[in-house]
Amino acid sequence: MTYKNILIVKLSAIGDVIHALPVARALKQTYPDARITWVVEKPAYDLLTNNPDIDEIIIFDKPKFKSLTGLLSNGYTFSKLLKSHKFDLAIDLQGLFKSAAISYLSGAPKRLVYCNARELSDKIGQRICGNHEHGHVVDRYLDVAQHLGCKIDQVQFPMNITEVEVQKAEAIANHAGLRLENPYVVLAPGTNWPSKCWPTTHFAKLADQLYDNNMIPVIIGGPNDKRLAEEIIANTKIPPVDLIGKTSLKQLAHIIKKSQAFVGGDTGPMHLAVAVGTRVVTMFGPTDPNRNGPYGENHSILTPDVPCICCWKRQCIKTPMCLETLNPDLVYQSIYSKLEMKVGS
Structure with a gap:
């Protein structure tokens, strides 16, 4: 299957976002014509800028969603923004309730999450278990990429320092x-x-x-x-x-x-x-x-x-x-x- 619009959901923290960078590289190498969008929180945003493997970055401003009032006033707009991209695939690498909610609100017909997902996030996305279930986090994330047909010859952490x-x-x-x-x-x-x-x-x-x-x-x-x-x-x-x-x-x-x-x-x-x-x-x-x-x-x-x-x-x-x-x-x-x-x- 060929994907045209891919959403990666990895919100934080700095180390976790770095661990997920090889997934973007693997996806772009396998699906070079696909548009890859990444949802991230503000503290880790800088890590993703000027990255040739990422076409767009959407900031999830977590403080705006902490209260019921904030959720009601910002949730619809954020969901509308996500749906406007018409994603055909969403990959939740965070594996928590908030990331699963973003994956769901994206409207992507196919949603993947790694099998160690928590907070019921595995109920929203298809659980992917690979050969590295008990291995390093980087390899666990790449199990998801391999499930999508990506061949991992070399693990790379693309980061463009201007x-x-x-x-x-x-x-x-x-x-x-x-x-x-x-x-x-x-x-x-x-x-x-x-x-x-x-x-x-x-x-x-x-x-x-x-x-x-x-x-x-x-x-x-x-x-x-x-x-x-x-x-x-x-x-x-x-x-x-x-x-x-x-x-x-x-x-x-x-x-x-x-x-x-x-x-x-x-x-x-x-x-x-x-x-x-x-x-x-x-x-x-x-x-x-x-x-x-x-x-x-x-x-x-x-x-x-x-x-x-x-x-x-x-x-x-x-x-x-x-x-x-x-x-x-x-x-x-x-x-x-x-x-x-x-x-x-």
Whole structure:
């Protein structure tokens, strides 16, 4: 069957949207004449712009739909917009009630959802179970593409960083004291779960070790990570470069792309590093790296030796928390083993 108008519903978060990018590439390669539209929430919108595999982006402004009044005043208009595209296929990669509702409101006669869908979303779309049901999220999404006849020769994360965004990123870095032609390592202390955060004191020690080996540590993250950056800086001999809250996602992607390595936990910027081809050293404890870890090879995944690993708990009541047991020396060695560089004394 040939599809002419395809809707992808993947709303958030940053890492999840990055995981779904290979689906757009696979669909466009298999159905080059198809028009592909993606519905996404505002925080991840920037990841999809200027993408040759995506013909249109529709923003789902979630705050407008949270109240009954908002739903009644905005629902009809949004549904009318979706139906005007005359989609013949809708792919719900979010697998939640809100994404299923969008898939349904699109009017597409064929609606697909992966078989691990929740919140009754599997009642609205056809459940697709492939060979990677218990594998990495990227491969699960691609199971849906393969169901549609897509041949996956190479998994690609298409992301177009324009020259304007490159220039802005370099200007921001220069203003903060970083020249991108110098060797540096990106540190991402923030995550959306407290249990996934590596201690700031560990990041501080790692930053000192990097400086001792002529490598500049650069802290990145959103505005909510400012406190973490301040704690790291307060515990270092030489303050790292602080880029917290100073870049857009595409600007951050360029800065990560130019770095020697990325260090952080299970967080969106870690998956951004994978997408732009940067080596990752990541610390996993409460979540499963087989499902959510950095996709592909040439990355280092460090996990603590504890019986409660992969507990999937946002908060940890144990002392010390599992990630605290991963000491900075181990992370430092992992960075340089991936870079195939001699570790300084």
